[in-house]
Amino acid sequence: MRVLVTGGAGYIGSVVTAALLDGGHEVTVLDDLSTGHEDAVPEGATFVQARLQDSAPVLADVRPEAVLHFAAKSLVGESQQSPELYWENNVGGSLALLEAMRAADCRRIVFSSTAATYGEPDEVPIPETAPTRPTNTYGASKLAVDAMLTSYAAAHAFAAVSLRYFNVGGAAYGRGERHATETHLIPIALQVAAGTREALTVYGQDYPTPDGTCIRDYVHVADLAAAHLLALPAPAAGEHRVYNLGSGTGFSVQEMVNAVRTVTGHPLPVVVGDRRPGDPARLVASSARIHADLGWTPVHTELTEIVADAWSFMKDLPAPHHSRARGGTLQEGLS
Ligand code: UFG
Numbered sequence: 001m002r003v004l005v006t007g008g009a010g011y012i013g014s015v016v017t018a019a020l021l022d023g024g025h026e027v028t029v030l031d032d033l034s035t036g037h038e039d040a041v042p043e044g045a046t047f048v049q050a051r052l053q054d055s056a057p058v059l060a061d062v063r064p065e066a067v068l069h070f071a072a073k074s075l076v077g078e079s080q081q082s083p084e085l086y087w088e089n090n091v092g093g094s095l096a097l098l099e100a101m102r103a104a105d106c107r108r109i110v111f112s113s114t115a116a117t118y119g120e121p122d123e124v125p126i127p128e129t130a131p132t133r134p135t136n137t138y139g140a141s142k143l144a145v146d147a148m149l150t151s152y153a154a155a156h157a158f159a160a161v162s163l164r165y166f167n168v169g170g171a172a173y174g175r176g177e178r179h180a181t182e183t184h185l186i187p188i189a190l191q192v193a194a195g196t197r198e199a200l201t202v203y204g205q206d207y208p209t210p211d212g213t214c215i216r217d218y219v220h221v222a223d224l225a226a227a228h229l230l231a232l233p234a235p236a237a238g239e240h241r242v243y244n245l246g247s248g249t250g251f252s253v254q255e256m257v258n259a260v261r262t263v264t265g266h267p268l269p270v271v272v273g274d275r276r277p278g279d280p281a282r283l284v285a286s287s288a289r290i291h292a293d294l295g296w297t298p299v300h301t302e303l304t305e306i307v308a309d310a311w312s313f314m315k316d317l318p319a320p321h322h323s324r325a326r327g328g329t330l331q332e333g334l335s
Contacts, residue, residue, distance in 0.1 A: 246285025
């Protein structure tokens with residue numbers, strides 16, 4: 001299939017691009033490089049630097065048969081401080097993309113949605129039928145795009161899939177996480193192991209969980225990529241499907257710290273801090289629907305495998321990539 005990947009210079013987008021090329025698809029990547037890296041775009045893909053708002057001429061030129069839409073702002077804290085960025089980029093950008101698709105008569109789309117659309121769950125594992133009550137603007141902006149897809153499917157015969165990611169980790173096809181502003185647990189813990197950050201702060205040890213730390217559902221980016229390839233041809237025209245993507249198993253922050261210690265051999269000093277506002281105690285996906293419909297089963301489910309793959313990616317990066325700091329969250333000057 002001839003596909004357009006928005007955000008294909010980012011972490012998940014670049015891994016999925018590599019998987020698409022591996023599967024024989026013809027790929028054009030559209031990315032504005034606001035957070036992505038041009039050198040992450042896999043060889044074999046055509047790269048166009050453009051914003052979603054300027055995507056119409058690109059779609060008119062490429063004439064894709066399908067779009068995989070990853071390009072978005074994705075920092076929960078930033079979304080609370082500067083919500084306009086999220087409404088403009090995630091919602092306005094997605095609307096511009098859908099209109100560009102319509103103009104180019106491309107009506108098949110796979111969209112990167114998020115567990116943040118659910119907010120604080122009433123029960124875990126969370127099924128797709130759970131209420132959607134996002135607790136931050138990031139989650140609300142993704143939920144708005146999910147709603148757009150439902151209406152574009154009904155009114156304009158789009159064939160759409162929203163994939164709601166839980167906690168994605170690991171690396172694949174030589175690609176992994178390297179965000180200028182890092183907020184995620186695994187890369188932060190690995191920065192400590194790599195010596196570019198002094199200590200890991202565990203956000204709260206007084207949650208109602210067995211060890212007092214938050215429980216999350218970690219899914220390997222290779223399994224996530226496989227789900228995108230299965231989802232791409234799945235919906236019929238007029239259909240919008242929603243699928244959770246998680247491993248179905250919860251691990252605590254403390255269990256993740258132990259896994260990082262095991263994989264890296266680093267003692268990983270930990271400081272117990274306050275709870276981070278908006279963090280639910282437990283987020284675990286039910287991925288029963290995508291398993292039943294498409295046969296997707298995550299295979300890289302061991303925490304140590306996810307951490308080991310992220311660690312081998314990070315170790316191979318030149319130091320500036322994993323020590324680069326914006327927003328003052330990294331300890332600078334440490335060796
Ligand atoms: N954590 C720490 N210390 C850190 C970083 C994180 O203790 O330095 C803890 C968090 O409190 C949380 C867990 O590690 O309990 C995981 O945190 P992440 O920031 O790695 O991931 P989140 O679960 O907060 O976020 C993920 C996705 C978001 C999505 C959210 C849904 O990355 O995009 O789930 O709630 F919005």
